[in-house]
Amino acid sequence: MPKTTTLGRVYVWEIPVRVYHWLNALCIVILCVTGYLIGAPIAIQRASEASFAYWFGKVRFIHFLFAYVFFFNFLFRLYWGWAGNRYASWRNFIPFRKRQWEEVKAVIAVDILQVDDQPIETIGHNAVAGFTYFFTFLAFLFQAITGFGLYAAMSKSWFPQLFAWIVPLMGGDFSVRQWHHVFMWFFILFSIVHVYLVFYHDYVEGRGEISSMGSGWKFIEKEYHPHMKEKTVAASKK
Amino acid sequence: MPTNSRPTIWEHAQDKGVSRRDFLAACAWMTALLGLPNESVAQVTKALETKPRIPVLWFHFQECTCCSESFIRSSHPGVADIILDKISLDYTETLMAASGKQAEDALHDTMTKYKGEYLMLVEGSIPTGANGVYCCIGGRTALDIAREAAAGAKALVAWGSCASNGCVQNAKPNPTKATPIHELISGVPIIKVPGCPPIAEVMTGTIVHLLTFDRIPQVDGLGRPKAFYSRRVHDTCYRRPNYDAGLFVNSFDDENAKRGYCLYKMGCRGPVTYNSCGVMRWNGGTSFPIQSGHGCIGCSEGNFWDNGPFYHHLPNFPGFGIETTADDLGLKLGAATLVGIGAHAISTNIRKHRLLKEERETSEVVQDGRAEQGGS
Ligand code: HEM
Ligand code: SF4
Ligand code: SF4
Numbered sequence: 219m220p221k222t223t224t225l226g227r228v229y230v231w232e233i234p235v236r237v238y239h240w241l242n243a244l245c246i247v248i249l250c251v252t253g254y255l256i257g258a259p260i261a262i263q264r265a266s267e268a269s270f271a272y273w274f275g276k277v278r279f280i281h282f283l284f285a286y287v288f289f290f291n292f293l294f295r296l297y298w299g300w301a302g303n304r305y306a307s308w309r310n311f312i313p314f315r316k317r318q319w320e321e322v323k324a325v326i327a328v329d330i331l332q333v334d335d336q337p338i339e340t341i342g343h344n345a346v347a348g349f350t351y352f353f354t355f356l357a358f359l360f361q362a363i364t365g366f367g368l369y370a371a372m373s374k375s376w377f378p379q380l381f382a383w384i385v386p387l388m389g390g391d392f393s394v395r396q397w398h399h400v401f402m403w404f405f406i407l408f409s410i411v412h413v414y415l416v417f418y419h420d421y422v423e424g425r426g427e428i429s430s431m432g433s434g435w436k437f438i439e440k441e442y443h444p445h446m447k448e449k450t451v452a453a454s455k456k
Numbered sequence: 457m458p459t460n461s462r463p464t465i466w467e468h469a470q471d472k473g474v475s476r477r478d479f480l481a482a483c484a485w486m487t488a489l490l491g492l493p494n495e496s497v498a499q500v501t502k503a504l505e506t507k508p509r510i511p512v513l514w515f516h517f518q519e520c521t522c523c524s525e526s527f528i529r530s531s532h533p534g535v536a537d538i539i540l541d542k543i544s545l546d547y548t549e550t551l552m553a554a555s556g557k558q559a560e561d562a563l564h565d566t567m568t569k570y571k572g573e574y575l576m577l578v579e580g581s582i583p584t585g586a587n588g589v590y591c592c593i594g595g596r597t598a599l600d601i602a603r604e605a606a607a608g609a610k611a612l613v614a615w616g617s618c619a620s621n622g623c624v625q626n627a628k629p630n631p632t633k634a635t636p637i638h639e640l641i642s643g644v645p646i647i648k649v650p651g652c653p654p655i656a657e658v659m660t661g662t663i664v665h666l667l668t669f670d671r672i673p674q675v676d677g678l679g680r681p682k683a684f685y686s687r688r689v690h691d692t693c694y695r696r697p698n699y700d701a702g703l704f705v706n707s708f709d710d711e712n713a714k715r716g717y718c719l720y721k722m723g724c725r726g727p728v729t730y731n732s733c734g735v736m737r738w739n740g741g742t743s744f745p746i747q748s749g750h751g752c753i754g755c756s757e758g759n760f761w762d763n764g765p766f767y768h769h770l771p772n773f774p775g776f777g778i779e780t781t782a783d784d785l786g787l788k789l790g791a792a793t794l795v796g797i798g799a800h801a802i803s804t805n806i807r808k809h810r811l812l813k814e815e816r817e818t819s820e821v822v823q824d825g826r827a828e829q830g831g832s
Pocket of ligand 1: 245246250252253254257258278279281282285286288289292361362365366368369398399401402403405406432602770
C-alpha cells in the first residue's frame with residue numbers, strides 16, 4: 219500500500235510576478251530575434267531606392283522599444299523582491315543561509331545527478347534555481363548596461379547617457395557590441411534549459427509547476443509542510 | 457603689437473611673406489575646422505595676431521610616419537603652411553634639418569627655456585619590452601625621452617592610433633610590448649587624436665584649438681576631441697539610408713555593391729568607429745574608404761587589428777581560433793544543451809521510475825480524500 223498524500227493549494231506567484239515573468243519572456247524573445255537580425259541582417263535584393271524602405275530601421279526600433287520595456291520591467295522585479303511575498307523575496311536568490319546551501323546540495327543530488335530521491339520541500343524557487351536567477355539578473359543588468367551604452371551614441375535622450383561610461387571601460391563600442399552579442403547566447407541557452415526544467419519539475423513532482431506561472435497556485439504535499447495553513451488546505455478541498 | 461620676445465603668429469606669417477588676405481582666409485578655415493560659427497572668425501584671428509608661437513616638440517617613436525604624412529597634406533595649403541609655421545616646431549625627427557648633436561641641443565634648449573609652455577606631440581607607441589630597447593633615439597629609450605619631455609609639457613597630443621591606443625604595434629602578440637602613451641605618462645593633459653592616420657584637418661583642427669583658446673579642447677570619455685570624434689562614421693555615412701532600408705552588399709562583386717548599398721555585411725566598422733571620415737573625408741574632401749566601396753576597418757578605434765577579420769561583422773571569438781564567431785560557438789553550445797537535456801530526460805524516466813509510479817498511485821488517494829468530504 220503506497221503512502222497517502224494530501225495536496226494543499228498554495229498561492230505562490232502573485233499577479234505582479236506573473237506579469238513580470240511573461241513580459242520578460244516576451245521581451246527576451248523579441249530582443250533575441252531582433253538582436254540576431256541586427257547582427258546578421260537578411261540582405262534583400264531589391265532595385266528600389268533606399269528611401270522607399272525602412273525595414274532594418276524598424277527592426278532596430280523594435281529592439282530599442284523592447285529594450286526599454288525589458289529594463290523597466292526588470293527594475294520593477296527588483297522592487298518586488300522587497301515588496302512582494304516570501305516567494306518573491308530577494309532572499310531566495312542569494313544563498314546566505316545554511317539551509318539554502320543544504321538545499322543546493324540536495325537539489326544537485328536529486329534533480330541533476332539523480333542519485334537520490336529525497337523530496338525537495340521548497341514551495342517557491344529551490345535554492346539552485348534561485349541562485350541561477352541571481353546570475354540571470356546579473357546578465358539582465360549586463361545586457362541593459364551594454365545595450366544602453368551602445369544606444370547612448372544614437373540617442374539624444376538623457377536616459378541612455380547614464381550608461382555611456384561602459385564604452386570607455388570596455389575599450390570602445392566594438393567590444394561592447396561583441397559582448398552584447400555574446401550574451402544573447404546566454405539568454406538563448408538559459409531559456410532552453412529553463413523551459414525544460416519547468417516541464418521536468420512538473421512531471422516529476424506533480425506540483426503544477428507549469429500552470430503556476432499562469433494561475434499563481436502550486437500544489438504542495440501536506441506532510442512536508444505540516445504548518446501549512448488549514449485555509450489553504452481547505453481551499454483545495456472546496 | 458605685443459612686446460613679447462617671441463614673435464606672434466601673425467608677425468611670423470608676415471615674415472614668411474603671407475599676405476593679410478591669405479592670413480584671414482586661413483583664420484576662417486581654422487574657425488570652420490573647429491566647428492565654430494562664423495562670428496568666431498574674429499576671435500580666432502585675434503588670437504593668432506596676439507599670441508606668440510607655441511614651441512612644439514614632435515616625437516616619433518614606434519610609428520610609420522603616416523600621421524606626419526597626413527598632417528603635411530592638410531587640404532588648404534595656407535592652413536598647412538601657417539600651422540607648420542606658426543607652431544615653432546623645435547624638434548621633429550622627420551622634418552627638421554638638424555641632426556645629431558644639433559638636434560639634441562635644440563630639444564634640450566626648448567625643454568629648459570620653455571618649461572611648462574611647450575606642446576608635446578607624440579607619434580607612435582612606446583615599447584616597454586626588454587627595457588624599451590626596441591625604440592631608442594640618441595641612445596635613450598623612447599620611454600625615457602617621453603617621461604622627461606612630458607614633465608615640462610603644457611599638454612600632450614597623442615597623434616594617431618599608435619600613440620592613442622597602440623595600433624598595429626600592440627596587436628597580439630605584441631612582441632615589443634608597445635604601449636599607448638596615456639598608460640605610461642601622467643600629470644599632463646593628454647589629447648588623443650586616433651586614426652591610422654588621423655585626418656589632416658582633424659590634426660590641424662586640434663592644434664588650432666590649442667593655439668586659439670590656450671586650453672585643451674573638450675574631450676569625450678576616451679580623451680578624444682569631441683569636435684571630431686563625437687559621431688560614428690556610421691552616423692555621417694552617405695550610405696546610411698541603405699542601412700536603414702536593409703539594402704546590403706553581400707559580396708564585393710554583386711549587383712548591390714555596384715548600386716552602392718551599405719557595406720555592413722562586408723564587415724564595415726562604421727557603426728562602432730568614432731571619426732570624421734563621413735564629413736571631412738580624405739585628401740581635401742575627395743573621398744573616404746566607404747565612398748570607394750570598402751568598409752571602414754575602424755582604424756581610429758582601440759584594438760582594431762585584433763578585432764578581425766575586417767570583412768566579417770562578428771570577430772573571431774577570443775581563444776577559439778580563427779573563423780570561430782560567437783554565433784558558431786553559441787550554436788554548438790545550444791546543440792550540446794539539447795543533447796544534455798535529452799540525456800537528462802531519459803535518465804529521469806529511468807532513475808525516477810519508482811517515484812513516478814508511486815505518485816501515480818497516490819494520486820487516487822487524494823481523490824478519495826475529496827470524495828470523503830463532499831461525495832462526488
Ligand atoms: C535580452 C536582452 C538582449 C539581447 C539578447 C540583445 C541582443 C542583441 C544582439 C544580438 C545585437 C546585435 C549585436 C551585433 O552583432 O552587432 C544587439 C544590438 C543592439 N542592442 Fe541588444 N539585446 C538585448 C537587450 C538590449 C537592451 C536592454 C538594449 C538597450 C538599449 C539594447 C540595445 C542594443 C543596441 C543599441 C544594439 C546595436 C544596434 C545597432 O547599432 O544598430 N539591447 N542586441
Ligand atoms: S557603409 Fe558602414 S558606415 Fe556606412 S551605413 Fe553602412 S555600416 Fe554604416
Ligand atoms: S573610414 Fe574607418 S578605417 Fe577608414 S579612415 Fe575612417 S575611421 Fe579609419
